[in-house]
Amino acid sequence: MEKLISGIHKFQADVFAPNSDFFRKLVEGQHPQALFITCSDSRMVPDLICQTDPGELFVLRNAGNIVPPYTPGAASGEAATIEYAIRGLGIKDIVICGHTRCGAMQAVAEPSATANMPRVRQWLEHAQASSEIVCTCYGHLTGEARAKVMVQENVLTQVEHLRTHPTVAAALAAGELKLHAWVYKMETGDVFAYDPESGQFTKLATDADPTQSYPLLPRRPATPLSTADAI
Amino acid sequence: MEKLISGIHKFQADVFAPNSDFFRKLVEGQHPQALFITCSDSRMVPDLICQTDPGELFVLRNAGNIVPPYTPGAASGEAATIEYAIRGLGIKDIVICGHTRCGAMQAVAEPSATANMPRVRQWLEHAQASSEIVCTCYGHLTGEARAKVMVQENVLTQVEHLRTHPTVAAALAAGELKLHAWVYKMETGDVFAYDPESGQFTKLATDADPTQSYPLLPRRPATPLSTADAI
Amino acid sequence: MEKLISGIHKFQADVFAPNSDFFRKLVEGQHPQALFITCSDSRMVPDLICQTDPGELFVLRNAGNIVPPYTPGAASGEAATIEYAIRGLGIKDIVICGHTRCGAMQAVAEPSATANMPRVRQWLEHAQASSEIVCTCYGHLTGEARAKVMVQENVLTQVEHLRTHPTVAAALAAGELKLHAWVYKMETGDVFAYDPESGQFTKLATDADPTQSYPLLPRRPATPLSTADAI
Amino acid sequence: MEKLISGIHKFQADVFAPNSDFFRKLVEGQHPQALFITCSDSRMVPDLICQTDPGELFVLRNAGNIVPPYTPGAASGEAATIEYAIRGLGIKDIVICGHTRCGAMQAVAEPSATANMPRVRQWLEHAQASSEIVCTCYGHLTGEARAKVMVQENVLTQVEHLRTHPTVAAALAAGELKLHAWVYKMETGDVFAYDPESGQFTKLATDADPTQSYPLLPRRPATPLSTADAI
Numbered sequence: 001m002e003k004l005i006s007g008i009h010k011f012q013a014d015v016f017a018p019n020s021d022f023f024r025k026l027v028e029g030q031h032p033q034a035l036f037i038t039c040s041d042s043r044m045v046p047d048l049i050c051q052t053d054p055g056e057l058f059v060l061r062n063a064g065n066i067v068p069p070y071t072p073g074a075a076s077g078e079a080a081t082i083e084y085a086i087r088g089l090g091i092k093d094i095v096i097c098g099h100t101r102c103g104a105m106q107a108v109a110e111p112s113a114t115a116n117m118p119r120v121r122q123w124l125e126h127a128q129a130s131s132e133i134v135c136t137c138y139g140h141l142t143g144e145a146r147a148k149v150m151v152q153e154n155v156l157t158q159v160e161h162l163r164t165h166p167t168v169a170a171a172l173a174a175g176e177l178k179l180h181a182w183v184y185k186m187e188t189g190d191v192f193a194y195d196p197e198s199g200q201f202t203k204l205a206t207d208a209d210p211t212q213s214y215p216l217l218p219r220r221p222a223t224p225l226s227t228a229d230a231i
Numbered sequence: 232m233e234k235l236i237s238g239i240h241k242f243q244a245d246v247f248a249p250n251s252d253f254f255r256k257l258v259e260g261q262h263p264q265a266l267f268i269t270c271s272d273s274r275m276v277p278d279l280i281c282q283t284d285p286g287e288l289f290v291l292r293n294a295g296n297i298v299p300p301y302t303p304g305a306a307s308g309e310a311a312t313i314e315y316a317i318r319g320l321g322i323k324d325i326v327i328c329g330h331t332r333c334g335a336m337q338a339v340a341e342p343s344a345t346a347n348m349p350r351v352r353q354w355l356e357h358a359q360a361s362s363e364i365v366c367t368c369y370g371h372l373t374g375e376a377r378a379k380v381m382v383q384e385n386v387l388t389q390v391e392h393l394r395t396h397p398t399v400a401a402a403l404a405a406g407e408l409k410l411h412a413w414v415y416k417m418e419t420g421d422v423f424a425y426d427p428e429s430g431q432f433t434k435l436a437t438d439a440d441p442t443q444s445y446p447l448l449p450r451r452p453a454t455p456l457s458t459a460d461a462i
Numbered sequence: 463m464e465k466l467i468s469g470i471h472k473f474q475a476d477v478f479a480p481n482s483d484f485f486r487k488l489v490e491g492q493h494p495q496a497l498f499i500t501c502s503d504s505r506m507v508p509d510l511i512c513q514t515d516p517g518e519l520f521v522l523r524n525a526g527n528i529v530p531p532y533t534p535g536a537a538s539g540e541a542a543t544i545e546y547a548i549r550g551l552g553i554k555d556i557v558i559c560g561h562t563r564c565g566a567m568q569a570v571a572e573p574s575a576t577a578n579m580p581r582v583r584q585w586l587e588h589a590q591a592s593s594e595i596v597c598t599c600y601g602h603l604t605g606e607a608r609a610k611v612m613v614q615e616n617v618l619t620q621v622e623h624l625r626t627h628p629t630v631a632a633a634l635a636a637g638e639l640k641l642h643a644w645v646y647k648m649e650t651g652d653v654f655a656y657d658p659e660s661g662q663f664t665k666l667a668t669d670a671d672p673t674q675s676y677p678l679l680p681r682r683p684a685t686p687l688s689t690a691d692a693i
Numbered sequence: 694m695e696k697l698i699s700g701i702h703k704f705q706a707d708v709f710a711p712n713s714d715f716f717r718k719l720v721e722g723q724h725p726q727a728l729f730i731t732c733s734d735s736r737m738v739p740d741l742i743c744q745t746d747p748g749e750l751f752v753l754r755n756a757g758n759i760v761p762p763y764t765p766g767a768a769s770g771e772a773a774t775i776e777y778a779i780r781g782l783g784i785k786d787i788v789i790c791g792h793t794r795c796g797a798m799q800a801v802a803e804p805s806a807t808a809n810m811p812r813v814r815q816w817l818e819h820a821q822a823s824s825e826i827v828c829t830c831y832g833h834l835t836g837e838a839r840a841k842v843m844v845q846e847n848v849l850t851q852v853e854h855l856r857t858h859p860t861v862a863a864a865l866a867a868g869e870l871k872l873h874a875w876v877y878k879m880e881t882g883d884v885f886a887y888d889p890e891s892g893q894f895t896k897l898a899t900d901a902d903p904t905q906s907y908p909l910l911p912r913r914p915a916t917p918l919s920t921a922d923a924i
Contacts, residue, residue: 001264001265001324001409001411003264003281003283003287004264004265004281004283004288004326005435007280007281007282007283008280008281008282008422008435009435010282011279011280011281011282011420012420012421015279015282015420016419016420017420020420023417023420024418026274026417027332027417027418029332030272030273030274030334032273033232033234033235034232034235035271040266040289040290040291040312040315040316041261041289042261042263042285042286042287042288042289042290043257043261043285043286044285045278045285047276047278047279048242048246048278048285049238049239049242050234050235050238050239050242051238051239051241051242051245051246052234052235052238054273054274054275054276054279055273055274056234056273057235057273058271058272058273059271059273059292060271060292060293061290061291061292061312062291062293062308062309062311062312063308063311063312063315064311066308068306068308073535074305075299075353075354075356075357075534075535076308076350076354077293077294077297077299077307077308077309077354078293078308079350079354080293080294080295080348080350080351080353080354080355081271081292081293081294081354082350083348083349083350083351084271084294084334084335084348084351085271087347087348087351088334088338088345088348088351093232095235101258101260103261103315103319104315107319114319116318117311117314117315117318117319117398118314119307119310119311119313119314119396119398120311120314120315120318120319122306122311123306123307123308123310123311123312124311125306126306165350167348167350178232180232186254186257186258187255187258188247189242189243189246189247189248189251189254190243191239204236204239204240300531300532300533300623300626301531301590301591302531302533303584303587303588303590303768304584304587304766304768353534353535356534356535357534359532359534359628360532360626360627360628360630360631360632361631362628363628363629363631363632364631364632364635364636366632367632367633367635367636368632368635368636384635388626388631391622391625391626391631392531392626394622395531395591395619395622395623395626396591397590397591397593397594398594399591400591400592400594400595400619400622401591401594401595401597401598401599402598404595404598404599404615405595405598405599463726463727463786463871463873465726465743465745465749466726466727466743466745466750466788467897469742469743469744469745470742470743470744470884470897471897472744473741473742473743473744473882474882474883476744477741477744477882478881478882479882482882485879485882486880488736488879489794489879489880491794492734492735492736492796494735495694495696495697496694496697497733502728502751502752502753502774502777502778503723503751504723504725504747504748504749504750504751504752505719505723505747505748506747507740507747509738509740509741510704510708510740510747511700511701511704512696512697512700512701512704513700513701513703513704513707513708514696514697514700516735516736516737516738516741517735517736518696518735519697519735520733520734520735521733521735521754522733522754522755523752523753523754523774524753524755524770524771524773524774525770525773525774525777526773528770530768530770536767537761537815537816537818537819538770538812538816539755539756539759539761539769539770539771539816540755540770541812541816542755542756542757542810542812542813542815542816542817543733543754543755543756543816544812545810545811545812545813546733546756546796546797546810546813547733549809549810549813550796550800550807550810550813555694557697563720563722565723565777565781566777569781576781578780579773579776579777579780579781579860580776581769581772581773581775581776581858581860582773582776582777582780582781584768584773585768585769585770585772585773586773587768588768627812629810629812640694642694648716648719648720649717649720650709651704651705651708651709651710651713651716652705653701666698666701666702
């Protein structure tokens with residue numbers, strides 16, 4: 001905690017004070033560009049990776065970047081945060097961003113890892129589809145290759161869950177929302193986006209035209225992801 | 232989204248590449264210093280405010296920095312993330328950090344604001360205790376003063392909820408966990424911590440001895456009950 | 463049932479008739495001194511142990527003297543009874559009183575005991591924190607000593623749950639409610655109260671000044687937050 | 694609280710000490726004669742009214758002596774306590790005992806009474822059937838007469854709810870359980886039992902043969918209760 005507290009004083013002196021005009025303007029309200037849903041993993045820092053300033057990313061984080069399917073009547077932090085982003089803030093883009101070396105995804109693959117964590121195990125049931133896709137389509141993979149494809153498939157599973165939320169479904173139907181499935185590759189700093197054309201995750205190209213290249217994710221083709229190279 | 236994608240390329244060139252040793256070391260695993268629970272608000276950037284590096288803060292974010300009380304049988308992202316932090320990562324400090332100008336807290340106070348957001352309204356029921364405390368104890372306050380005290384009381388409410396999670400209760404009883412109630416003041420960049428001695432939020436002082444000044448919020452001393460005699 | 467029915471006639475002849483003035487006065491309304499939350503166990507008779515008359519104790523009883531944490535949207539007998547005590551009756555003291563030799567607490571410790579009682583097992587999940595505290599802090603205890611500490615820790619767990627109820631939180635914040643954690647020792651007839659100073663359960667002394675010795679279990683002082691300056 | 698604490702010392706000196714053999718025998722275990730479900734009302738003291746000793750009545754109490762219908766998946770104190778009584782303790786008789794002058798039943802009839810008690814109002818939804826029966830069949834009644842019939846009908850409603858619990862249904866089907874619908878009349882000290890033969894509540898007669906007179910409640914006849922005299 002010492003480091004956090006001295007960090008806060010450093011922030012006040014070195015960041016807030018010289019930019020107080022910027023920060024005071026923020027007080028009036030937020031107009032974020034996207035809802036960024038990602039893992040609680042400490043090595044994943046959305047505003048660092050996207051080089052965004054305060055006020056630009058509305059962020060939802062939990063273990064495994066999981067979005068439970070819409071469950072009527074259940075008070076859910078994920079459901080509320082997504083609804084607030086769309087209806088309260090008018091957000092037009094939702095990114096679900098997984099990452100390699102994800103402890104939650106490793107726990108999905110290896111249930112013994114959560115023997116003393118019953119609440120974690122129950123939560124990871126929401127990644128069960130990812131796990132069964134991996135068993136069904138990627139039975140030949142082991143170790144790191146299997147872990148990597150699990151991370152990718154899980155991002156796609158969570159995008160499917162996202163579609164089940166009434167606010168998301170309505171905004172998609174109205175053409176007012178785009179969904180993006182990303183994976184941050186911790187080993188290289190690259191970010192891969194799911195390309196529905198090819199049915200693969202591809203590296204975000206420098207000269208990409210984002211409105212063209214990363215459109216609304218349609219239902220995915222039923223072909224497995226390539227495991228040859230890529231991510 | 233254009234800004235995010237160009238930001239990612241800037242991150243790769245200006246941040247990852249010059250620090251690739253640091254980032255590659257992170258691939259081996261994470262050893263974060265704290266679980267930082269905060270709001271999804273885009274103006275709240277934990278790693279900026281605490282000046283922490285990737286790998287230092289395990290972060291849980293949702294609308295209103297809410298921790299539902301432990302509900303057996305309900306798969307909850309908050310319950311799982313908290314359990315993973317304590318049991319999976321051995322985290323010893325949990326910070327719940329609210330912030331002024333919080334849209335979620337304004338919506339608690341003004342239910343008409345969520346007329347078309349039923350999932351938000353349901354989620355904010357978890358801040359109902361905060362709302363009733365404000366009505367009971369601060370009936371004389373209006374406007375911004377009322378909004379500010381709501382934010383503070385809500386952080387304390389969520390700390391109470393946190394204590395109901397079995398993993399938290401067990402770690403507190405064993406003296407292996409500290410809870411911290413913070414509020415980030417957006418107008419000035421200051422962070423206030425709840426001081427159980429005075430019963431007030433006070434500004435984090437530059438020369439504070441964190442182990443002394445911001446201790447375990449006392450429910451009970453961290454010593455186990457005597458089993459020698461007594462009952 | 464024979465015994466109950468003849469008991470009722472005995473009550474009418476020996477208790478009601480000679481005290482009909484007292485009983486008829488009660489018809490006008492109740493003004494109980496405390497909400498007494500205890501176990502359904504037949505050996506626990508609150509009005510006998512406290513030597514109270516009809517009209518003095520408002521009583522909530524279920525298996526294990528459990529108070530589920532506040533769950534928005536869930537109709538709960540415990541939540542309603544607590545709220546009615548505070549808002550409907552103006553009660554200022556809530557006692558949660560466990561007891562040694564508690565079958566529910568034994569079942570928490572020994573899950574096989576509830577193999578054919580799925581509803582019991584689910585309910586006892588609300589004592590999961592107690593169980594994990596015992597495993598974490600009292601691993602060296604076995605048998606009766608372990609059972610006894612489970613009973614005590616469970617009373618404290620349920621007090622934590624109690625605090626999450628909005629009506630309780632608001633009354634505590636307003637300084638209008640005191641919480642008391644008690645254990646009835648069936649072997650000796652003694653009652654022990656949790657003393658937050660020492661962090662131990664201590665026998666209720668004959669000459670105790672109750673306002674001093676068994677105060678509000680401190681989460682925070684009952685003074686409202688300062689709203690003058692600070693944050 | 695002073696009165697409770699001095700009462701406890703009186704209990705120890707005047708009740709426990711002279712009967713310590715009796716109390717110490719109880720330590721070995723409980724073998725109660727019945728599960729007694731009643732209201733939290735302080736004027737209702739089951740062991741006083743039935744003149745039972747510690748160890749004889751297993752008691753479930755909440756506001757309004759309500760038994761929610763069985764709801765799969767919901768952890769419920771009522772469901773668990775009932776199941777424990779039948780399967781854990783082998784109880785063969787369940788009494789649901791309402792009482793005249795019941796504040797909860799008055800609140801069902803007069804919703805404005807719970808304007809600031811949302812959790813109470815939600816809980817009393819479980820007495821909605823009683824309320825609609827009263828509106829449908831007893832529209833001509835007002836005031837005290839209406840209140841009295843509400844109390845009676847509500848006991849019958851809760852008996853219906855009780856039947857929906859799997860453990861109850863199974864024990865009833867096996868002929869191992871009897872249900873009893875009672876009302877305690879606060880004004881006179883009398884207890885009335887529902888007699889399925891006549892479809893009316895009748896005063897428990899001194900010379901009643903309980904095995905004959907108060908048998909397993911079958912589904913009630915569809916005739917309204919008499920409101921002429923009786924209770």
